[in-house]
Amino acid sequence: MIVHQQPIVESSERDTLSDDDKLPLFPDQPQPEPYTTVAQVGDIQEGHGKAFPVGKRMVAVFLHQGEYYAIDDFCPHQGASLAEGYITDCTIACPWHHWRFSLDDGTWVDNPKLGVDKFPVRVFNQQIQVQVPLES
Numbered sequence: 001m002i003v004h005q006q007p008i009v010e011s012s013e014r015d016t017l018s019d020d021d022k023l024p025l026f027p028d029q030p031q032p033e034p035y036t037t038v039a040q041v042g043d044i045q046e047g048h049g050k051a052f053p054v055g056k057r058m059v060a061v062f063l064h065q066g067e068y069y070a071i072d073d074f075c076p077h078q079g080a081s082l083a084e085g086y087i088t089d090c091t092i093a094c095p096w097h098h099w100r101f102s103l104d105d106g107t108w109v110d111n112p113k114l115g116v117d118k119f120p121v122r123v124f125n126q127q128i129q130v131q132v133p134l135e136s
């Protein structure tokens, strides 16, 4: 008989765990990627972006009209940092040749069949966190 023993968690630590940090109900099932903290609230100015290394890639995180967005930082045209681009109407324009990508889903506005990866982003305990597949 296999017994899965729960680790002892102090009550103060338990109170700070998010739903995604808790032990999985079914440990043999594929689990969602963990969230990674990239910055603190206040580190990214409204209307701007910053790039952060997460696993093997750079992730561009933007603050637009009070909402955070996270997409791949690497422009598929010639590799500029999209975090250095310009936000208009919930799109980011690449700083080099102005290809525009949706902050909502990462699609290339001028050719929606293409785009960059979009990642879930959240604020937890004043930390900006992104959920990026760590294998990619």
Ligand code: FES
Residues within 6 Å of the ligand: 075, 076, 077, 078, 079, 080, 094, 095, 096, 097, 098, 099
């Ligand atoms: S490098 Fe981004 S549009 Fe050219």
